[in-house]
Amino acid sequence: xxxxxxxxxxxxxxxRLVRNRMAVFWSVFFVPLLFVLGGxxxxxxxxxxxxxxxxxxxxxxxxxxxxPVNLMDGLGVGVSAMAxxxxxxxxxxxxxxxxxxxxxxxxxxxxxxxxxRVNLILGKVAVFKLAALATMATFLIAGLIFSLTEAxxxxxxxxxxPEGFEAGQFVLLVLLAWVRIVQYAMIALLTAxxxxxxxxxxxxxxxxxxxxSLLGGPxxxxxxxxxxxxxxxxxxxxxAYDTLKATIGGxxxxxxxxxxxxxxxLTLWTLAPLAAAIAWFGRQDLSKE
Amino acid sequence: xxxxIETRALTKTYGTVRALDGLSLTIPRGxxxxxxxxxxAGKSTLFRILLGLIRPTEGEAMVMGARVxxxxxxxxxxxxMGSMIETPRFPPFMTARQVLDWLSLAHGLTPDAALVSGWLxxxxxxxxxxxxxxGFSVGMLQRLGVAAALITEPELVILDEPTSGMxxxxxxxxxxxxxxxxxxxxxxxxxxxxxxLEVQRVCDRVAILNRGTLVREGSxxxxxxxxxxxxxxxxxxxxxxAILGDRATVEGDALLASLPRAEAPALIRALIEAGIDxxxxxxxxxxxxxxxxxxxxxxxxxxAIR
Numbered sequence: 001x002x003x004x005x006x007x008x009x010x011x012x013x014x015x016r017l018v019r020n021r022m023a024v025f026w027s028v029f030f031v032p033l034l035f036v037l038g039g040x041x042x043x044x045x046x047x048x049x050x051x052x053x054x055x056x057x058x059x060x061x062x063x064x065x066x067x068p069v070n071l072m073d074g075l076g077v078g079v080s081a082m083a084x085x086x087x088x089x090x091x092x093x094x095x096x097x098x099x100x101x102x103x104x105x106x107x108x109x110x111x112x113x114x115x116x117r118v119n120l121i122l123g124k125v126a127v128f129k130l131a132a133l134a135t136m137a138t139f140l141i142a143g144l145i146f147s148l149t150e151a152x153x154x155x156x157x158x159x160x161x162p163e164g165f166e167a168g169q170f171v172l173l174v175l176l177a178w179v180r181i182v183q184y185a186m187i188a189l190l191t192a193x194x195x196x197x198x199x200x201x202x203x204x205x206x207x208x209x210x211x212x213s214l215l216g217g218p219x220x221x222x223x224x225x226x227x228x229x230x231x232x233x234x235x236x237x238x239x240a241y242d243t244l245k246a247t248i249g250g251x252x253x254x255x256x257x258x259x260x261x262x263x264x265x266l267t268l269w270t271l272a273p274l275a276a277a278i279a280w281f282g283r284q285d286l287s288k289e
Numbered sequence: 290x291x292x293x294i295e296t297r298a299l300t301k302t303y304g305t306v307r308a309l310d311g312l313s314l315t316i317p318r319g320x321x322x323x324x325x326x327x328x329x330a331g332k333s334t335l336f337r338i339l340l341g342l343i344r345p346t347e348g349e350a351m352v353m354g355a356r357v358x359x360x361x362x363x364x365x366x367x368x369x370m371g372s373m374i375e376t377p378r379f380p381p382f383m384t385a386r387q388v389l390d391w392l393s394l395a396h397g398l399t400p401d402a403a404l405v406s407g408w409l410x411x412x413x414x415x416x417x418x419x420x421x422x423x424g425f426s427v428g429m430l431q432r433l434g435v436a437a438a439l440i441t442e443p444e445l446v447i448l449d450e451p452t453s454g455m456x457x458x459x460x461x462x463x464x465x466x467x468x469x470x471x472x473x474x475x476x477x478x479x480x481x482x483x484x485x486l487e488v489q490r491v492c493d494r495v496a497i498l499n500r501g502t503l504v505r506e507g508s509x510x511x512x513x514x515x516x517x518x519x520x521x522x523x524x525x526x527x528x529x530x531a532i533l534g535d536r537a538t539v540e541g542d543a544l545l546a547s548l549p550r551a552e553a554p555a556l557i558r559a560l561i562e563a564g565i566d567x568x569x570x571x572x573x574x575x576x577x578x579x580x581x582x583x584x585x586x587x588x589x590x591x592x593a594i595r
Contacts, residue, residue, distance in 0.1 A: 012395035287342040
């Protein structure tokens with residue numbers, strides 16, 4: 001009975017999120033748009049610099065236009081940027097809206113009589129997963145636009161050359177980026193349920209993410225930890241993501257079992273906040289707004 | 290009499306405070322049922338338990354045969370019951386029409402444009418149907434809240450203070466709507482309100498709660514007629530007082546006599562035979578407010594303040 005009702009939550013949450021244009025813009029389109037604009041500026045600046053360098057070295061000015069642009073490289077650029085820090089932070093806007101919106105708008109009482117509380121949470125998580133996929137798809141398009149603008153600005157020809165492109169690797173990287181985005185937003189979910197605050201569900205994951213990135217950078221040597229150790233991988237899901245990205249990319253010299261540690265870390269950081277949020281939500285007095 | 294809501298020894302405690310204290314109440318199907326009580330009587334707590342927003346500490350509640358708080362959403366019961374608890378709020382970026390579409394989806398229904406327009410018209414929001422909710426007044430939110438409660442075409446609707454924040458014409462429209470929901474659509478309406486005159490006009494039966502317990506329950510007619518008195522405008526007053534004794538009290542230039550209706554003709558004959566001129570004799574019912582004030586002990590509070 002309970003599982004049958006899950007699609008109802010999914011449809012209604014998706015309907016509501018899509019109509020929240022501000023949240024959709026900032027969480028799905030803003031960073032890819034910034035990426036495209038950044039690429040445009042990068043190519044313009046690079047072209048003028050290259051022209052200056054070519055003139056200084058007595059080389060032909062159209063030398064840069066000689067090599068064609070492979071659109072498949074654009075996909076690679078897109079997939080590598082899918083779960084970067086900016087994406088994670090801006091995706092939080094969508095996550096916080098989804099997870100804390102019912103507390104802010106006091107709308108739990110409109111929906112909670114209908115469905116089980118587990119379904120209400122799982123439905124929201126499922127919609128966030130779809131939103132994350134939408135962001136990632138936008139990033140792939142942004143990657144292609146990056147390549148197109150490169151061709152346009154330099155006057156290069158366009159090719160679609162699948163040589164060197166590994167579909168399996170590409171799919172795994174996309175999947176990994178998706179898991180990382182969803183995992184990071186789980187902190188927003190737990191924060192939303194515990195604090196009932198949209199702002200807290202935005203900022204707590206940012207603070208945790210910032211602390212983890214500090215710990216993963218200068219923090220590890222200070223603690224005397226190696227990035228390959230269990231504690232480092234378990235404490236830092238970002239490090240676990242980088243580890244798995246390197247594993248999929250075929251990075252040489254990875255210690256045996258490191259990928260497993262990273263998988264365990266990402267799994268725990270995804271499922272533990274979800275389980276805690278469901279348990280907390282199950283006991284919550286939803287009439288208190 | 291089929292019950293749409295039934296509670297058995299329902300208790301809810303918040304720390305040391307007993308918001309509901311073993312409440313057993315049966316609300317019959319059909320008509321408009323009012324739940325009355327002073328602040329803290331347990332009305333909102335009762336409604337919140339019925340909607341599954343909070344869980345009872347002890348006892349149980351049944352809504353249309355389904356036990357509330359069983360842990361799993363019940364498709365049948367939830368679609369058959371609509372609700373509006375306190376002043377409703379909605380996602381501010383949605384229009385009134387979108388809110389109803391969204392709630393249709395949340396209840397597993399495909400949004401029906403004709404149905405949505407129909408309910409918006411019934412609550413008087415046709416012109417505001419495509420306006421964003423963020424600009425709505427409290428009264429408009431109340432109207433949309435009622436439409437939201439009705440979007441699944443339920444058999445039972447629970448309304449908490451449905452006229453709160455409304456202007457007098459809005460209150461009259463809401464009263465007419467509530468009556469029409471019962472009479473035209475056959476929906477059982479359960480409402481809580483502090484406006485006792487409102488309740489008296491719109492409800493068929495009422496329950497009066499105080500400190501989490503049921504102190505009085507019955508039809509509005511029974512409750513108010515139980516305290517009815519015969520108002521006599523007459524002269525001279527002194528011999529009439531002698532005839533009536535302690536059954537009469539003076540109110541201005543009239544006497545209020547407490548006696549069964551069957552004894553009234555004999556009394557009037559006795560007064561006429563005693564040479565008393567009777568200008569007017571009419572029955573006046575006790576209003577719900579006086580019943581409420583008596584049953585909840587509020588009369589003593591008012592007297593103490595005086």
